[in-house]
Amino acid sequence: MSATGPLIDVRDLERTFAVRRRVDGRRRRVRDSVLAVHDLTFAVAAGEMVGYIGPNGAGKSTTIKMLTGILVPTGGQVRVAGLDPNRDRVELARRIGVVFGQRSTLWWDLPLRDSFELLQKMYRISRARYRDNLDRFVDLLDLGDQLDTPVRQLSLGQRMRGDITAALLHDPEVLYLDEPTIGLDVVSKGRLREFLRALNDERGTTLVLTTHDLQDIEALCDRVIVIDHGTSVYDGPLAGLHAQGGSSRTLVVDLVDEAPPVVVPGATVRRVEGPRQWLSFPADASAAPIVAAVAASYDVADLSIQEPDIEDVIRELYSRGPEPLDRR
Amino acid sequence: MAEPRAVLHLRTYLQIAWLWIRAAWQYPTSFVLLAVGNGLITGLDFVGLWIMFAHLDDLAGFTLHEVALLYGSASLALAIADTAIGSVERIGTYIRTGRLDQMMTKPVPLLVQVCADQFTLRRLGRLTQAAIVFGWACTYVDWTPTRVLVAVSMLLSGGLVFFGLFVGFSCVQFWTTDATEFANAFTYGGATVTQYPLNIFPREVIVGLTFVIPVAFVNWYPCLYLLGRTDPAGMPEAFQFASPVAGVLTMAAALLVWRSGVRHYTSTGS
Numbered sequence: 001m002s003a004t005g006p007l008i009d010v011r012d013l014e015r016t017f018a019v020r021r022r023v024d025g026r027r028r029r030v031r032d033s034v035l036a037v038h039d040l041t042f043a044v045a046a047g048e049m050v051g052y053i054g055p056n057g058a059g060k061s062t063t064i065k066m067l068t069g070i071l072v073p074t075g076g077q078v079r080v081a082g083l084d085p086n087r088d089r090v091e092l093a094r095r096i097g098v099v100f101g102q103r104s105t106l107w108w109d110l111p112l113r114d115s116f117e118l119l120q121k122m123y124r125i126s127r128a129r130y131r132d133n134l135d136r137f138v139d140l141l142d143l144g145d146q147l148d149t150p151v152r153q154l155s156l157g158q159r160m161r162g163d164i165t166a167a168l169l170h171d172p173e174v175l176y177l178d179e180p181t182i183g184l185d186v187v188s189k190g191r192l193r194e195f196l197r198a199l200n201d202e203r204g205t206t207l208v209l210t211t212h213d214l215q216d217i218e219a220l221c222d223r224v225i226v227i228d229h230g231t232s233v234y235d236g237p238l239a240g241l242h243a244q245g246g247s248s249r250t251l252v253v254d255l256v257d258e259a260p261p262v263v264v265p266g267a268t269v270r271r272v273e274g275p276r277q278w279l280s281f282p283a284d285a286s287a288a289p290i291v292a293a294v295a296a297s298y299d300v301a302d303l304s305i306q307e308p309d310i311e312d313v314i315r316e317l318y319s320r321g322p323e324p325l326d327r328r
Numbered sequence: 329m330a331e332p333r334a335v336l337h338l339r340t341y342l343q344i345a346w347l348w349i350r351a352a353w354q355y356p357t358s359f360v361l362l363a364v365g366n367g368l369i370t371g372l373d374f375v376g377l378w379i380m381f382a383h384l385d386d387l388a389g390f391t392l393h394e395v396a397l398l399y400g401s402a403s404l405a406l407a408i409a410d411t412a413i414g415s416v417e418r419i420g421t422y423i424r425t426g427r428l429d430q431m432m433t434k435p436v437p438l439l440v441q442v443c444a445d446q447f448t449l450r451r452l453g454r455l456t457q458a459a460i461v462f463g464w465a466c467t468y469v470d471w472t473p474t475r476v477l478v479a480v481s482m483l484l485s486g487g488l489v490f491f492g493l494f495v496g497f498s499c500v501q502f503w504t505t506d507a508t509e510f511a512n513a514f515t516y517g518g519a520t521v522t523q524y525p526l527n528i529f530p531r532e533v534i535v536g537l538t539f540v541i542p543v544a545f546v547n548w549y550p551c552l553y554l555l556g557r558t559d560p561a562g563m564p565e566a567f568q569f570a571s572p573v574a575g576v577l578t579m580a581a582a583l584l585v586w587r588s589g590v591r592h593y594t595s596t597g598s
Contacts, residue, residue, distance in 0.1 A: 093435035100426065
């Protein structure tokens with residue numbers, strides 16, 4: 001493995017699944033194959049934090065499974081840390097960490113500490129390094145009081161932090177997180193994001209994050225890869241995604257009295273409901289001049305800005321077809 | 329690494345198993361009840377044989393003590409394999425729930441993890457019951473040093489044969505996830521068959537149980553030697569010493585099927 005090469009290198013990756021489909025009106029089922037992932041090419045350098053997003057069924061999980069060696073690709077190439085994930089799966093496992101958001105790897109009936117100690121043995125982590133890491137993660141993730149509590153008694157947020165600690169005890173070079181903040185409250189989400197950012201800053205751990213939560217991406221990822229129908233439709237910074245997707249932000253204006261649709265440069269009224277009006281403007285434009293223009297000409301009771309919904313942005317991208325727009 | 333890999337894997341296996349035992353001990357009453365219940369249910373098997381012998385003097389020329397030896401050795405081998413492999417037969421469930429995916433991201437061979445997973449001493453019930461029957465039947469055997477050797481190798485090889493059958497047939501679930509019943513027909517089915525003297529079956533069945541599903545090597549052939557009997561089916565005498573070969577071959581075949589199953593594994597949707 002060359003020191004300068006990318007940590008994750010995916011080239012023309014393809015995976016098909018054989019399915020049996022029932023043809024209308026016939027009893028026999030026909031064998032068919034479905035392209036879950038195709039023509040997928042990207043590279044991730046060590047230390048990057050990448051958001052890997054797309055709608056359900058787009059091929060996110062399939063990709064992650066090929067990156068971790070769970071699934072064998074049917075075409076193309078994958079290299080992670082210089083290894084072939086499928087052939088060297090067990091070897092690679094020592095160098096990566098994986099957290100599946102909705103499935104815990106912890107022992108339900110036993111205290112957190114027991115699960116951690118088993119992992120220490122499975123990964124053959126030296127006693128000293130294990131202690132160091134445990135102390136540090138427990139401190140950062142505020143798990144001190146929970147170490148001796150059976151996992152079944154932990155809250156969802158505590159369990160997620162437990163799972164993340166479990167995935168990090170062996171100092172992986174890459175951490176794959178699948179929906180890490182799903183179901184967490186705002187405070188837990190914030191704390192988790194802070195922790196992940198610190199992990200990346202201090203240890204240079206590469207993060208690959210699949211999520212539906214735009215805020216996860218905004219807080220953490222300098223780069224997003226959008227996948228749809230099995231292939232990458234966008235690869236670049238989040239800001240660029242908004243521009244490419246032609247997405248817009250919404251300014252919600254509460255006027256003192258009902259009024260006809262307001263007229264300001266750079267924004268258009270989308271909806272009027274009594275004194276409340278919804279104005280949309282391009283996501284990459286500043287809200288300040290629009291707010292100023294509205295406030296200068298109308299009596300405003302209240303204002304708020306709605307960020308574009310990532311789902312909408314991505315939907316916009318899909319409708320343009322699976323052509324790569326901005327590939328590094 | 330100084331340690332051979334097999335030793336390392338065995339140790340990991342025991343470490344994982346130990347955690348499961350401790351987890352089960354969080355509910356001691358349920359643990360004890362299940363173990364006792366398991367022993368009683370398997371014990372009924374033998375009571376069935378006993379009742380049959382109350383009406384018969386022999387079964388195809390075999391006395392109760394001799395059938396008890398067959399029954400005890402097969403049960404013991406099955407119990408050893410069953411305890412060691414734990415939940416490999418539930419691999420379809422693991423695939424559906426994504427648990428297998430998690431195991432595949434750990435630096436321990438998948439088979440070690442699957443076998444150790446949900447390790448339970450509940451099966452001690454079967455083990456104890458089988459050991460009692462076998463011990464009792466042993467008191468009627470005319471022991472020689474070679475016979476002791478054959479008896480020990482019989483139990484170990486029998487364990488290997490069942491282990492191989494369980495693992496091999498469980499692999500069907502890599503292709504179709506709901507094949508537990510199909511697998512059970514061969515594994516538990518094979519185990520049930522070995523509780524009787526095989527000469528009650530037509531010769532074709534004996535040939536099948538020798539070369540296809542080699543459960544005849546679990547107890548039938550070595551027990552013939554222990555009892556000093558000539559094979560009523562007229563199979564080669566060498567078979568009576570061939571159990572280790574059958575064990576190793578079954579195991580090797582099972583590992584090959586396992587590897588190809590893992591490669592064909594298609595995971596679940598998400």
